[in-house]
Amino acid sequence: MVNIFSSLPYKLEQEFFEELLLHKNIKIERIISKGHTSPKTAWYDQKENEWVIVLEGAGSILFENGAEFNLKKGDYLNIPARTRHKVTRTDPDNITIWLAIHYW
């Protein structure tokens, strides 16, 4: 049995992506950030849907239509496929743990 709050990476020079489950219809991923954001000029434009929840820390997601959501622990959001978005902020002082369910 595995714990989502354990086995944290020692260094976080880059965001840390870890696949927890892969199936033909979904992928479950743990993402660990610490001050990381999307590149200022780039948008995520995914062909899969994504349901994401913050399990620790805090992060902000901006959508192309201008809506920005500041997620704290426990907040979740559904991001339909092809909905352009980016991460504009994650807590620089503490780790942020995201659980992302990609489905298609």
Add this chain to the structure above:
Amino acid sequence: MVNIFSSLPYKLEQEFFEELLLHKNIKIERIISKGHTSPKTAWYDQKENEWVIVLEGAGSILFENGAEFNLKKGDYLNIPARTRHKVTRTDPDNITIWLAIHYW
């Protein structure tokens, strides 16, 4: 935006199941228990796979082969379809919040 730790039911005479997302390939569900368990004589025997994580509290899952897992906050488990299992214990004093991803 919704928070998984909010909108908790006031009464918990029965386990509380809440669908957070339904899609043709997955269902995301919040389950809230407080001392609830499966009926002693019954097994869950689901045609869907289920990935489950405890976000608050503690619960135990027993498999038909005798393996029992005591999950605490952050522990997760994958339960393949048709793997008979039951919940043998949840914390009687505090709520347990499960996040379950059913996929098929």
